[in-house]
Amino acid sequence: MLHALEGSQAIAQAVALCRPGVVAAYPITPQTHIVENISKLVADGKLKCEFVSVESEFSAASVVLGASAAGSRSYTASSSQGILLMAEVLFDIAGMRLPVVMTCANRAISAPINIWNDHQDSMTVRDSGWIQLHCADNQEAIDTSIQAFRIAERTELPVMVCMDGFVLTHTLEVVDMPSAEQVDSYLPPFTFKNKLDPKHPLSLGTLVGPEYYTEARYSLHRALEKALPEIEAADADWAKICGRAAGGLLTVEGPENATTAVLAMGSVVSTLTESNEMLPGNKRVKIIKLRSFRPFPIEALQMACQGLKELIVLERAFSPGLGGILGTEVRAALAGMQKPPQVRNFTVGLGGRDIPMSTLSKLINAAKAQAPGGFAILDVEPERLPPEDR
Amino acid sequence: MDSTKLKQEIQERRRQAQSAPSESMPVEHNMAELRKLQPRYRGLEAGHRACQGCGEALAARLVTEAAGPDVILTNATGCLEVFTTPWPQSAWRLPWIHSLFENSAAIASGVEAALKAQGRKTKVIAQGGDGGTFDIGFQALSGMLERQHNILYVCYDNEAYMNTGIQRSGSTPHAAMTTTSPPGKERMGKRHLKKDLLSIIAAHHIPYAASASVAYPADIRRKVRRAVSIEGPTFLLIHSPCPLGWGIDSEISIEVARLAVQTGLFPVVELERGELTGVMPIRHPRPVADYLKLQNRFKHLFTDDPRAREEREHLQALADHNIEIYQLKGDGMDALDTDGADTVRRGGMVD
Ligand SMILES: Cc1ncc(C[n+]2csc(CCOP(=O)(O)OP(=O)(O)O)c2C)c(N)n1
Ligand code: SF4
Numbered sequence: 001m002l003h004a005l006e007g008s009q010a011i012a013q014a015v016a017l018c019r020p021g022v023v024a025a026y027p028i029t030p031q032t033h034i035v036e037n038i039s040k041l042v043a044d045g046k047l048k049c050e051f052v053s054v055e056s057e058f059s060a061a062s063v064v065l066g067a068s069a070a071g072s073r074s075y076t077a078s079s080s081q082g083i084l085l086m087a088e089v090l091f092d093i094a095g096m097r098l099p100v101v102m103t104c105a106n107r108a109i110s111a112p113i114n115i116w117n118d119h120q121d122s123m124t125v126r127d128s129g130w131i132q133l134h135c136a137d138n139q140e141a142i143d144t145s146i147q148a149f150r151i152a153e154r155t156e157l158p159v160m161v162c163m164d165g166f167v168l169t170h171t172l173e174v175v176d177m178p179s180a181e182q183v184d185s186y187l188p189p190f191t192f193k194n195k196l197d198p199k200h201p202l203s204l205g206t207l208v209g210p211e212y213y214t215e216a217r218y219s220l221h222r223a224l225e226k227a228l229p230e231i232e233a234a235d236a237d238w239a240k241i242c243g244r245a246a247g248g249l250l251t252v253e254g255p256e257n258a259t260t261a262v263l264a265m266g267s268v269v270s271t272l273t274e275s276n277e278m279l280p281g282n283k284r285v286k287i288i289k290l291r292s293f294r295p296f297p298i299e300a301l302q303m304a305c306q307g308l309k310e311l312i313v314l315e316r317a318f319s320p321g322l323g324g325i326l327g328t329e330v331r332a333a334l335a336g337m338q339k340p341p342q343v344r345n346f347t348v349g350l351g352g353r354d355i356p357m358s359t360l361s362k363l364i365n366a367a368k369a370q371a372p373g374g375f376a377i378l379d380v381e382p383e384r385l386p387p388e389d390r
Numbered sequence: 391m392d393s394t395k396l397k398q399e400i401q402e403r404r405r406q407a408q409s410a411p412s413e414s415m416p417v418e419h420n421m422a423e424l425r426k427l428q429p430r431y432r433g434l435e436a437g438h439r440a441c442q443g444c445g446e447a448l449a450a451r452l453v454t455e456a457a458g459p460d461v462i463l464t465n466a467t468g469c470l471e472v473f474t475t476p477w478p479q480s481a482w483r484l485p486w487i488h489s490l491f492e493n494s495a496a497i498a499s500g501v502e503a504a505l506k507a508q509g510r511k512t513k514v515i516a517q518g519g520d521g522g523t524f525d526i527g528f529q530a531l532s533g534m535l536e537r538q539h540n541i542l543y544v545c546y547d548n549e550a551y552m553n554t555g556i557q558r559s560g561s562t563p564h565a566a567m568t569t570t571s572p573p574g575k576e577r578m579g580k581r582h583l584k585k586d587l588l589s590i591i592a593a594h595h596i597p598y599a600a601s602a603s604v605a606y607p608a609d610i611r612r613k614v615r616r617a618v619s620i621e622g623p624t625f626l627l628i629h630s631p632c633p634l635g636w637g638i639d640s641e642i643s644i645e646v647a648r649l650a651v652q653t654g655l656f657p658v659v660e661l662e663r664g665e666l667t668g669v670m671p672i673r674h675p676r677p678v679a680d681y682l683k684l685q686n687r688f689k690h691l692f693t694d695d696p697r698a699r700e701e702r703e704h705l706q707a708l709a710d711h712n713i714e715i716y717q718l719k720g721d722g723m724d725a726l727d728t729d730g731a732d733t734v735r736r737g738g739m740v741d
Contacts, residue, residue: 026526027557027570036557036569043574053558053570055525056492081467081490110490112477113467 003177007138007168008033010175011077011103012040014142016047017183018101018149021072021190024052024063028082029115030165031105035077057082061089068098069204071195073149076100079165080107083121087128090158094129095220096204099152099159099192103145104132106266106316107165108351116352117165119266119316122293123325129220131159131227132294134265136247138163138173143246144291146178147234150187154234155227156194162293164267166352182241224295231292247289249297252304254286259309261286261341262363263330265293268314268348268355275360285312285364293326298333305334308341312367314378318347323375331373344370346378353379431455433463438481439473443640445604445630445647446470446546450517452607453544453628454484456614461513462501463487466494466522469553469632470546492526494518495534495543502539513618516543520561521551524585528560535594535623542617542624548632549584556635560585563655564708565701566687568635573690578697583708591625592661599625600660600668605648609658609670629656637686649681654709657716671720675713678706 005013011034015023023042025035041047050067054060057078064074078086083104093100104122108114122132131151135141141163148159163169194202208216232248239245254261254276262272262285269289276284288304288311290297305311311334315326322328327345334340344367349355359378366378382390433454440447450470454461463486465471471488474481489497498516505512516534518527523545534541550568551557558571563584567573571580591599597620602610610628617624631647633640650656653676660668679702682688691698691705713719 027551027554029554032554032557032569036555036572039570040572040574043572043577045574045576055528055560057526085492113488 001177001179002174004172004174005138005177006033006170006172007141007163008105008170009037010138010142010173010177011145011163011169012037013177014145015075015101015103016041017178017180018075018146018187019073019189020049020075022050022052022064022067022074023076024054024060024067024074025076026054026057026060026078026082028057028079028107030107030117030169031077031079031082031103033169034103034105057085058089061086061093064100064102065089065093065096065098068093068100068192069096069194069196071190071192071197073153073190074100075102077103077105079105080109080115080121083125084109087125090125090128090130092205093158095216097156097194097220097223099149099156101145101148101152101159101161103141104160104162105165105169106162114351115165117167117316118350118352119162120350122160122162123317125160126294126325129157129224130294131155131157131224131231131292133159133161133231133291134293135161135163135168135291136267136269136289138168138171139175139244140246140291141168142175142177143235143238143242143244146183146187147231147238147246149190150237151227151230151234153190153192155223155230157223157227162266167267176242176244178242186238186241228292228295228297228300231295247291249292249300250288250290250304252286252288255281255284258284258286259307259341260312260364260367261288261305261308261310262312262314262360263288263290263326264314265290265326266316268316271355271357272314272360275357278357279360283364285360290326296329296333298336301330301333302337305337305341310344310367311341312344312346312363314363315345315347316349318375318377327375342372345375346370347375348378350377355379431459433457433459433461433482433484434474435481435483439476440469441632441634441640443631443633443638443643444469444473445628445632445643446519446548447473448607449544449546449604449610449628449630450474452604452610453515453517453614453626456611457513457515457542457618459484460511461485461515461618462505464489464494464498464501464514464516466518466527467491467553468519468522468551469548470517470519472553491522493530494522494527495541496530498541498543499530499534499537499539502541506540514539514541515618516541518543518545519552520545520547520549521559523547524560524587531591532594535591535596535625538596539623540621542614542626544614544626544628545587546630547627548630548635550632550635552632552635561587563705565691565705567690568687578695578701579687579690588625588627588659588661591627592664594623595664596623596625598660598662599627601627601629601656601658603629603647603651603656603658604631605629605644605651606658606670613660635687637689638684642684646681646684649676649684652676653678653681654713654718655681655705657712657718659716666716669716669718669720672713672718673720675709675719678702678709 313327324345658670
């Protein structure tokens, strides 16, 4: 049914439809409205679950670790400093192969403290072993949240659903909220074979020495690679139920014959797509919306880049002392192609700086001037820098 | 010990504490001079962006006024941090550092260690809201106390996470409404009790731990001076209303804070090395309902719902329990802090 909902409210309802057994979360802007909405559903008796109002994100992540290990479908949500405080636990959840789902309402990282949107938080834990899926709008966020439980439970990997803080979490959009029947037919009740159970005692989180550590980590890597078809299948099966897909691993839009493409993740894709439609026909580019950042869909990306001369990677984070993170990964991923496109790399929109419609044209022009292997922050304002950095 | 004897002993200790020489500030001579030049010393300037009637803003001003200029402050993430330092402005006249939400006590430990290494006598005051103190920063605080750092930790207790929009904390009173403890078909607000932090702090056997309320400024000043005069870890919990979060008009902020004390819901006490050594007496305890009914966060307790009456009685029982265990019922002294009220009007203290 169609509803006008705030992004966070929509996520809370979508999560409730998945019937989690345990929810633990700690407030942090811009994730807070999600926790508040879930609290309300619990208080009104509309969501029957154990809601644990923890005293920190460290405990939020630890509670869902424990709950998942004990065999309950478990959910948490956070942002920014909260994700960083969870970091130690996040690696552990993935290493133990626990199918936890969480929403990351993407926000910038301190210092300086800033509550607005970019992708530095989820980027910082990209090596934790979590699947990371990015959403371009609130409908995708709803559908991806539901799919996330299925992906997590089939792959025994945790899934982080990334949605832009404020831009999506605090925006009212008309969305189609699936029915309980639709979700129930898609998502079977949670059963977890490795759960803590006195009838079949297992030891989780054991010490592993040099003889097996490499193999344990390799298996985690393989599990993420093997998750690629699961992510595609989860989306295709969902589309059969509700007639709508959320973007598989990645999607490509724009003219077939365009030789320039812009690749991005998250809500900026919607801005780029709209600006692209306003360009004259012969100036239009392809827009590649990368949904699965982990696992990184190398093959699918190479296919999407066939025939391209230039690929502009636009991202919302960077690695100080190196440059773009996504850009660096895309360059590596395309290195094996016969005729790879030239990859240009820009960061934009840090800490909530607005990304206007004019960004696309500015980007296309700036790309022409960028040296091979280059990187730049597109919207840095020189007059706001100290003289030595201008 | 029977209750009259305990009461007598408390009163005796209070008299001693009030005449103790430790009242004066242990500042170097030049700092004392500096203070004379600035008779209305203010560590926190006006013009910051707190809401009208913000208890925290008033309490922080009183704390820094009383502690004087030879101080370094640390601050946990929270309202106080946000409303005092929107870049490129700062309302602090003292050196001040904010790092994260959970580490105010730990960065203060580091600052104090460096001062020790440099042989400097500057006092360190760590600050946090109740979320940053009762909950996420609790581990760092416990470590700071256990290691005996020479730091005064001040918690501005507004009983919820206000900076992120009123979520429950370990300090939120039982049955209060917040956005993460909403009343509904299955709930009457917060299910759990307010954490008895002061007892936990006292169990660290630190030299001095006390509670205070913004409704009693002179008491805050006395306690701050006392605390900073002690070499070692000290702790002050200041009850600080938040008009936005409690759902009260800003002009009754102080009145509401005073009622929290007068009902016994927020006991104002002093503990030395874990022993109770002083209490602010209540001459005529007020019914808890007088306090609750002024605030929106307890609105659901004044409905026809039978659970509402039960929760009100529960809160009354908690207040009665406080009055009993801390022997709050006093006769001789009046808890009305007229000196303080005057100071608030003047906007500073002339020492
Ligand atoms: C690790 C981490 N988690 C969450 C937050 C978000 N956050 C910032 S301030 C705050 C609440 C502050 O509450 P409190 O300590 O009670 O201080 P108040 O704002 O009420 O004065 C929260 C949840 C954060 N900054 N860092
Ligand atoms: S929200 Fe509350 S604590 Fe924060 S500045 Fe306003 S009154 Fe003070």
